[in-house]
Amino acid sequence: DVxxxxxxxxxxxxxxxxxxxxxxxxxxHENMFWYRQDPGLGLRLIYFSYDVKMKEKGDIPExxxxxxxxxxRFSLILESASTNQTSMYLCASTPPTSGLxxxxxxxxxxxxxxxxxx
Amino acid sequence: xxxxxxxxxxxxxxxxxxxxxxxxxxxxxxxxYLFWYKQPPxxxxxxxxxxxxxxxxxxxxxxxxxxxxKAAKSFSLKIxxxxxxxxxxxxxxxxxxxSKLTFGTGTRLQVTx
Numbered sequence: 001d002v003x004x005x006x007x008x009x010x011x012x013x014x015x016x017x018x019x020x021x022x023x024x025x026x027x028x029h030e031n032m033f034w035y036r037q038d039p040g041l042g043l044r045l046i047y048f049s050y051d052v053k054m055k056e057k058g059d060i061p062e063x064x065x066x067x068x069x070x071x072x073r074f075s076l077i078l079e080s081a082s083t084n085q086t087s088m089y090l091c092a093s094t095p096p097t098s099g100l101x102x103x104x105x106x107x108x109x110x111x112x113x114x115x116x117x118x
Numbered sequence: 119x120x121x122x123x124x125x126x127x128x129x130x131x132x133x134x135x136x137x138x139x140x141x142x143x144x145x146x147x148x149x150x151y152l153f154w155y156k157q158p159p160x161x162x163x164x165x166x167x168x169x170x171x172x173x174x175x176x177x178x179x180x181x182x183x184x185x186x187x188k189a190a191k192s193f194s195l196k197i198x199x200x201x202x203x204x205x206x207x208x209x210x211x212x213x214x215x216x217s218k219l220t221f222g223t224g225t226r227l228q229v230t231x
Contacts, residue, residue: 004162031217033218033219035221040127040223041223042122042124042209042221042222042223042224043209043219043221044221045218045219045220048217048218050217058218090163092163094217105217106153106165106168107155107165107219109162109163109164110162111161111162112162
């Protein structure tokens with residue numbers, strides 16, 4: 001079974017702190033994604049990565065950065081956490097393309113990290 | 119830009135009954151894919167069903183089926199013989215040539231006895 005893990009289920013940080021959220025997948029997936037989930041807004045894409053050391057901005061990248069030094073690990077960084085970044089953060093990955101466009105591939109999600117910034 | 123709209127924030131259905139969740143979307147791409155994802159309470163998001171836009175036949179997966187109306191840009195999910203384990207948040211999602219998913223705001227489904 002594909003497994004996507006996230007470093008913490010719950011995290012509480014203070015305003016101004018640097019925050020690292022880690023995501024690891026164990027199935028050699030090329031594509032990895034970071035979303036935030038807020039009530040009434042659904043999931044919104046923050047950043048994604050198609051390969052090691054590659055990153056692309058999603059729809060709401062402001063206030064965030066990412067790092068992908070190894071294929072299996074994709075980190076989300078909040079350089080200076082703010083209260084409006086209190087949210088549920090979900091990581092996802094997709095397998096390599098196999099025939100059909102990679103856009104058809106199922107995204108496998110981690111359990112999420114509920115971040116509270118005080 | 120792609121958009122996905124789910125106009126039903128909450129729905130309720132009795133066990134063994136059928137329920138339909140609505141989704142409309144907009145995209146400028148000719149080739150795209152549509153998905154329904156399920157997020158059970160305190161559990162991971164999982165794929166329920168997916169549809170390729172160029173296929174006219176509606177996708178089915180056991181008790182789950184879709185009604186894909188391409189001209190109307192509508193992609194509804196029908197759950198037959200609802201079970202308590204179907205209680206979850208359901209998200210409709212759309213992707214185009216890139217692998218980026220655009221999600222709707224979700225429909226919270228409660229299955230009752």
